[in-house]
Amino acid sequence: xxxxxxxxxxxxxxxxxxxxxxxxxxxxxxxxxxxxxxxxxxxxxxxxxxxxxxxxxxxxxxxxxxxxxxxxxxxxxxxxxxxxxxxxxxxxxxxxxxxxxxxxxxxxxxxxxxxxxxxxxxxxxxxxxxxxxxxxxxxxxxxxxxxxxxxxxxxxxxxxxxxxxxxxxxxxxxxxxxxxxxxxxxxxxxxxxxxxxxxxxxxxxxxxxxxxxxxxxxxxxxxxxxxxxxxxxxxxxxxxxxxxxxxxxxxxxxxxxxxxxxxxxxxxxxxxxxxxxxxxxxxxxxxxxxxxxxxxxxxxxxxxxxxxxxxxxxxxxxxxxxxxxxxxxxxxxxxxxxxxxxxxxxxxxxxxxxxxxxxxxxxxxxxxxxxxxxxxxxxxxxxxxxxxxxxxxxxxxxxxxxxxxxxxxxxxxxxxxxxxxxxxxxxxxxxxxxxxxxxxxxxxxxxxxxxxxxxxxxxxxxxxxxxxxxxxxxxxxxxxxxxxxxxxxxxxxxxxxxxxxxxxxxxxxxxxxxxxxxxxxxxxxxxxxxxxxxxxxxxxxxxxxxxxxxxxxxxxxxxxxxxxxxxxxxxxxxxxxxxxxxxxxxxxxxxxxxxxxxxxxxxxxxxxxxxxxxxxxxxxxxxxxxxxxxxxxxxxxxxxxxxxxxxxxxxxxxxxxxxxxxxxxxxxxxxxxxxxxxxxxxxxxxxxxxxxxxxxxxxxxxxxxxxxxxxxxxxxxxxxxxxxxxxxxxxxxxxxxxxxxxxxxxxxxxxxxxxxxxxxxxxx
Numbered sequence: 001x002x003x004x005x006x007x008x009x010x011x012x013x014x015x016x017x018x019x020x021x022x023x024x025x026x027x028x029x030x031x032x033x034x035x036x037x038x039x040x041x042x043x044x045x046x047x048x049x050x051x052x053x054x055x056x057x058x059x060x061x062x063x064x065x066x067x068x069x070x071x072x073x074x075x076x077x078x079x080x081x082x083x084x085x086x087x088x089x090x091x092x093x094x095x096x097x098x099x100x101x102x103x104x105x106x107x108x109x110x111x112x113x114x115x116x117x118x119x120x121x122x123x124x125x126x127x128x129x130x131x132x133x134x135x136x137x138x139x140x141x142x143x144x145x146x147x148x149x150x151x152x153x154x155x156x157x158x159x160x161x162x163x164x165x166x167x168x169x170x171x172x173x174x175x176x177x178x179x180x181x182x183x184x185x186x187x188x189x190x191x192x193x194x195x196x197x198x199x200x201x202x203x204x205x206x207x208x209x210x211x212x213x214x215x216x217x218x219x220x221x222x223x224x225x226x227x228x229x230x231x232x233x234x235x236x237x238x239x240x241x242x243x244x245x246x247x248x249x250x251x252x253x254x255x256x257x258x259x260x261x262x263x264x265x266x267x268x269x270x271x272x273x274x275x276x277x278x279x280x281x282x283x284x285x286x287x288x289x290x291x292x293x294x295x296x297x298x299x300x301x302x303x304x305x306x307x308x309x310x311x312x313x314x315x316x317x318x319x320x321x322x323x324x325x326x327x328x329x330x331x332x333x334x335x336x337x338x339x340x341x342x343x344x345x346x347x348x349x350x351x352x353x354x355x356x357x358x359x360x361x362x363x364x365x366x367x368x369x370x371x372x373x374x375x376x377x378x379x380x381x382x383x384x385x386x387x388x389x390x391x392x393x394x395x396x397x398x399x400x401x402x403x404x405x406x407x408x409x410x411x412x413x414x415x416x417x418x419x420x421x422x423x424x425x426x427x428x429x430x431x432x433x434x435x436x437x438x439x440x441x442x443x444x445x446x447x448x449x450x451x452x453x454x455x456x457x458x459x460x461x462x463x464x465x466x467x468x469x470x471x472x473x474x475x476x477x478x479x480x481x482x483x484x485x486x487x488x489x490x491x492x493x494x495x496x497x498x499x500x501x502x503x504x505x506x507x508x509x510x511x512x513x514x515x516x517x518x519x520x521x522x523x524x525x526x527x528x529x530x531x532x533x534x535x536x537x538x539x540x541x542x543x544x545x546x547x548x549x550x551x552x553x554x555x556x557x558x559x560x561x562x563x564x565x566x567x568x569x570x571x572x573x574x575x576x577x578x579x580x581x582x583x584x585x586x587x588x589x590x591x592x593x594x595x596x597x598x599x600x601x602x603x604x605x606x607x608x609x610x611x612x613x614x615x616x617x618x619x620x621x622x623x624x625x626x627x628x629x630x631x632x633x634x635x636x637x638x639x640x641x642x643x644x645x646x647x648x649x650x651x652x653x654x655x656x657x658x659x660x661x662x663x664x665x666x667x668x669x670x671x672x673x674x675x676x677x678x679x680x681x682x683x684x685x686x687x688x689x690x691x692x693x694x695x696x697x698x699x700x701x702x703x704x705x706x707x708x709x710x711x712x713x714x715x716x717x718x719x720x721x722x723x724x725x726x727x728x729x730x731x732x733x734x735x736x737x738x739x740x741x742x743x744x745x746x747x748x749x750x751x752x753x754x755x756x757x758x759x760x761x762x763x764x
Contacts, residue, residue, distance in 0.1 A: 136159065241276055259419045466589050
């Protein structure tokens with residue numbers, strides 16, 4: 001319930017070039033529903049962005065301004081976040097198969113009404129906490145709950161208390177505390193709304209609304225339906241400014257001059273259209289009709305009567321006229337079809353609603369199937385106009401007459417876009433995940449086979465779960481909504497006017513948009529705790545090695561879409577090896593994995609997951625021949641497994657005391673001779689990188705640090721050791737080595753002092 005003390009929140013104003021009218025970001029007061037204008041600008045990334053430092057804003061999440069391209073996720077963002085994201089950055093999606101949620105208005109729910117599956121989190125409020133939502137009534141806590149989609153929602157007016165029995169905090173005023181949520185729309189509704197607005201008056205012949213961009217028509221308009229006119233006038237085009245456009249192919253994305261669309265299941269398009277029609281102007285002109293007059297007279301001559309005649313013409317004014325009336329004019333998209341040369345299948349799509357066409361067979365609703373390849377999607381608009389013509393002659397002395405007829409005239413126009421059809425579920429792509437199980441570090445070897453480019457068999461994400469440790473591997477594909485028009489020109493017979501497009505909920509002239517592709521980078525992350533895991537497992541990932549398959553260049557993006565990752569070629573990997581270091585020392589773990597692609601298809605049946613244990617190795621330095629000069633010490637590195645079997649062909653990295661590093665390779669006996677200078681030798685075997693095959697061991701790393709015994713080399717102890725430690729630090733030797741050398745230095749100096757004291761005593 002709202003209380004009388006609640007006041008309207010203040011409004012901070014943001015202005016910037018490219019944002020059109022003033023954008024207001026209202027702060028959020030508990031219980032007050034507010035609409036946030038321009039939230040749909042997140043679908044128009046080709047506008048100008050505002051520097052977040054130029055925005056003055058007070059409210060919840062006031063510091064939440066992204067400083068790079070931001071993903072539009074599920075229903076976790078607030079309307080205020082959407083407005084700030086739209087103003088300050090470019091927003092992309094990664095999944096083309098599902099609709100994207102767009103919050104546009106505040107919504108409030110009592111804490112008492114949240115569901116059992118929603119979790120509550122209490123965060124101590126202090127200046128080092130980056131979360132900046134509303135605090136509890138005592139100012140000590142941030143309280144938030146999860147939504148049904150997993151995102152965190154802030155709780156206002158929460159009274160936080162401690163339950164000593166349960167040993168946990170709780171909200172003591174569930175009836176008065178309010179959870180901030182949002183009213184959402186989605187991109188499907190937005191596309192339907194947009195197409196519907198441009199065709200709202202498509203049957204009204206008096207006016208036409210034409211989408212324009214940079215002063216030109218987005219969809220070329222045409223005139224036609226020429227009718228003949230009376231009295232020698234030229235033919236007249238009844239239909240004016242007829243256009244038809246394909247706003248967006250849903251389930252698809254614009255990539256390198258073509259829509260890329262997954263095959264079955266069903267695909268479709270949003271088709272908008274409009275036209276106007278005019279009747280020919282009434283017509284009339286004056287001329288004269290001619291009538292012959294004959295005068296006769298008689299006379300008698302020589303008893304003979306003669307008749308004489310004289311002929312002349314009289315001219316009388318008359319009006320030839322024609323009147324035209326537009327009886328009716330209507331427009332209809334008669335066909336949307338997908339074709340290519342040689343394709344013999346069913347190309348005709350079925351109509352659903354006024355603006356939606358779907359690739360199914362009507363009336364069976366069976367999805368139409370298309371082989372992979374390049375197609376052309378064409379929408380055909382037919383405008384039918386009925387005109388009544390009346391024409392004739394009026395005159396006071398000439399013959400008068402009139403006639404009439406009603407005739408129908410048609411005009412046809414088309415619009416086409418290229419479409420690349422690929423398979424919905426990436427059938428030629430296979431993904432293998434090998435999990436190497438270890439104590440505290442697990443290794444993942446991921447292998448892709450098949451063409452991973454977007455027009456072929458792309459993947460979106462591979463998610464691997466190792467007993468609650470979840471790793472996400474994300475593909476490079478990002479999809480930015482871009483506005484295709486910046487205005488609309490309304491034309492009538494008397495003139496035209498131009499209006500700017502808008503980005504609000506239920507607006508009159510919304511921007512037409514579609515998705516365009518950016519190529520980012522393949523990333524691997526250890527992102528979050530799973531709900532089933534009660535204790536967060538600490539961990540981080542370290543890339544070990546990669547093998548590149550292809551390097552696709554960045555896709556052309558419209559001016560205003562700023563994705564730095566798209567500026568240079570990225571890498572799609574054939575293989576990727578990564579080590580997961582964590583704070584659990586468990587072995588015997590197993591891995592599971594899921595995968596999907598940008599079209600929303602599961603690729604689990606293209607995924608193979610296996611687990612094998614590390615096989616420990618033992619690295620030793622044997623057959624040591626120490627040099628008294630400190631130069632050219634000799635020894636043999638020997639690498640075996642725990643059963644003393646020699647490991648051949650393994651690369652060992654060797655580092656001597658001054659930081660010089662090189663590699664040696666073991667022979668068939670697992671041996672590698674080594675020569676070095678200085679007081680220490682460090683050698684490490686980094687372990688196998690790639691899987692050696694089913695049933696074969698996967699060898700773990702091992703390392704050794706060898707320090708020459710005291711007295712082996714004659715040198716000034718403190719100076720030499722000090723110099724060595726300095727060199728070691730400068731060459732980033734590990735801390736253990738520094739510590740060992742420090743202990744050795746202390747021991748050596750003390751032994752030298754003892755020897756000196758004993759010797760001095762004897763001499764005394």
